[in-house]
Amino acid sequence: QVQLQQWGAGLLKPSETLSLTCGVSGGSFSGFHWIWIRQPPGKGLEWIGEINYSGDSKYHPSLESRVIISVDTSKNEFSLRLTSVTAADTAVYYCAGGLGWLDPWGQGTRVIVSS
Amino acid sequence: EIVMTQFPASLSVSPGERATLSCRASQSVTNNLAWYQQKPGQAPRLLINGTSTRATGTPPRFSGSGSGTEFTLTISSLQSEDFAVYYCQQYNSWPRTFGGGTTVEIK
Numbered sequence: 001q002v003q004l005q006q007w008g009a010g011l012l013k014p015s016e017t018l019s020l021t022c023g024v025s026g027g028s029f030s031g032f033h034w035i036w037i038r039q040p041p042g043k044g045l046e047w048i049g050e051i052n053y054s055g056d057s058k059y060h061p062s063l064e065s066r067v068i069i070s071v072d073t074s075k076n077e078f079s080l081r082l083t084s085v086t087a088a089d090t091a092v093y094y095c096a097g098g099l100g101w102l103d104p105w106g107q108g109t110r111v112i113v114s115s
Numbered sequence: 116e117i118v119m120t121q122f123p124a125s126l127s128v129s130p131g132e133r134a135t136l137s138c139r140a141s142q143s144v145t146n147n148l149a150w151y152q153q154k155p156g157q158a159p160r161l162l163i164n165g166t167s168t169r170a171t172g173t174p175p176r177f178s179g180s181g182s183g184t185e186f187t188l189t190i191s192s193l194q195s196e197d198f199a200v201y202y203c204q205q206y207n208s209w210p211r212t213f214g215g216g217t218t219v220e221i222k
Binding site: 094 | 116149151164165206212213215216
């Protein structure tokens with residue numbers, strides 16, 4: 001079955017750029033949309049955005065000015081970039097695949113923004 | 116943006132008892148509603164999509180129902196591994212949104 005493995009820097013300073021990548025294995029890369037979600041400490045889940053195999057992307061309106069999701073079909077990977085981070089961006093970031101609902105999920109990456 | 120409201124925020128249940136979790140949407144999401152289970156330190160796991168379709172590996176004690184704006188997740192007989200946080204999520208419109216979660220605790 002499809003499995004996701006994510007990686008990227010976990011400690012950032014304010015104003016830096018968050019960069020995470022998610023690798024897809026074990027199944028069809030073209031058959032899903034690829035999504036990033038985050039979960040601030042002790043809080044619920046927030047949809048950041050998604051991209052399809054063709055590179056068409058959609059972002060949460062509250063983050064749209066700072067986020068880019070890209071896809072590398074040659075490597076079966078997709079990536080998240082979030083610019084100008086602040087403490088409010090501290091969260092566990094998850095990648096996931098799906099067509100509306102989310103399955104599978106990556107293991108999560110804890111990102112802390114602190115000076 | 117569709118606001119998803121889950122209630123109660125927490126629920127204390129004894130093993131073997133039934134648990135009923137509710138999710139309300141601020142406008143109709145038809146049947147485009149999913150439920151997830153999250154345990155501490157883990158990623159969420161899909162339980163149900165399409166309001167009532169159990170995902171692969173979801174035990175039959177989990178059932179979903181509802182339509183439009185009112186949805187329910189029922190766990191018929193709670194097992195020890197079911198104590199967790201449960202989230203609903205709509206995928207009828209953009210942006211996709213999640214409820215705030217219901218924590219199911221051991222009584």
